[in-house]
Amino acid sequence: MRYRLICWMLLGWFVAGYGYAQIRGGAETARFEPGDRILYQEDLSGTPIGEQVEGWEILQGSYEVAEFQDRRWFRPLAYNTHILRRVDFPQDFSVEFTVYLFEPGNAELRVFLHTEEEVRRGPGPDGPAQIYLTVARYGNRDGFWLRAWNPDNRRLQDVARDERRLQPDTVHHVSLQVRGGRLNLFIDGERVATTPFRPDAPLRAISFRFLSRGGHELPYKDRPALLDALRIAGYSRPVGRATGGVFLYWMFPGGQENLPQLQAAQNQTISSSAALDALGGEPRTVEGTLVPIDLPANPFAPGEVQVRADGQAWQAFVRRLQANLEAVRQAGGGLVIVGDGGDGRTERERRLLANQRALAFAAWLAQQGIGNPQNLLSIVAENGGYESILFVVDNGGYRGIMSLRMEPRR
Secondary structure, eight states: OOHHHHHHHHHHHHHHHHHHHOOOSHHHHOOOOOOOEEEEEEEEESOOOOOTTTEEEEEESSSSEEOOOOOOOEEESSSSEEEEEEEESSSSEEEEEEEETTTTTTEEEEEEEEEEEHHHHOOOOTSSSEEEEEEEEETTEEEEEEEEEETTTTTTEEEEEEEEEEEEOOOEEEEEEEEEHHHHHTTEEEEEEEEEEESSEEEEEEEEEEESSOOOOOGGGGGEEEEEEEEEEEEESOOOOOOOOOEEEEEEEOTTTOOOOSSSSSSOOOEEEEEESSSSSEEEEEEEEEEEEOOOOOOOTTOOOOOOOOSSHHHHHHEEEHHHHHHHHTTTOOOEEEEEOOOOOSHHHHHHHHHHHHHHHHHHHHHHSSSHHHHHHHHHOOOSOSSEEETTTTTOOEEEEEEEEEEEEO
């Protein structure tokens, strides 16, 4: 009996230690963060059944607002209906919508994001577009296919495809996020695709094309793809990558003239004004330019302050930062570490998480040779709960940031 118990314990340890739960990455931890600056939002609640929505251009076919499962939807009245709405997308944005796919004929919805030139050329059955997403019924399951523009070879390139990913006969919540030079696709709360994204030009329109993957005796209006709850938004706070947990910026005094060439940073720059804790004196305000730094992933699990930054991607990230230190020092710059406690349950918990995460990540960087752990002790002792820290590269000192204002440069 004892032998059998030990065997079961060993089996349980083996499954727990070497099962699927061992894989932990962005698909398991990344959370969709919607934009906070709404550009367009439509839930159709104020639109009468049978009417159309103002501001949408019908490129082909016809549609109406209809009711299904106690909510209202864009309902195509004909196969191959294609509708377009003009929206001036900022550099970083999010697009959210819900979709329902009927089984007869395997309903399909195609989503396109266009530049102004592509709109002038006239969207065809498959573009032209910078982002091309298909959500469709494939037999007895729902799936997706994401393609994005590759400026190097001047064509749409496959990013991810899974024809059996999603539960059928379900309302799916779809989110596209472009932030920090990356395109992320979330479906039903899970990140299912991520890729670098560099559009040819600013995006100026979104369009939806309603199709099916097969024929059926029912009219298309009785078995369509349905669209609802469209929300398009920008971000008031530009960041390197929307990973959450912590955000990093190189900070330089003055304007963006003569900024050094940096490896671990974006081309995007941000005007900043930081009120620094002067440790015993009056706060000192510094005007400058911030350059966002891309992180490989969110280094914090939900609700935690322990840094989880292992593997080759993080090692390469540290090397890129180290390669920039001398140029930053010569320019009189520093490294701004901004904690993010957005996953906290209360405002007090969010602030505490942000403060502790900024300190924890600064300590982790110091362990990697970016900063001095002994110098960091001073800010730990004097820290007044600030959510941002400035590491001054020239003298190795640290300052708590009492307030940090950021605006994207035009």
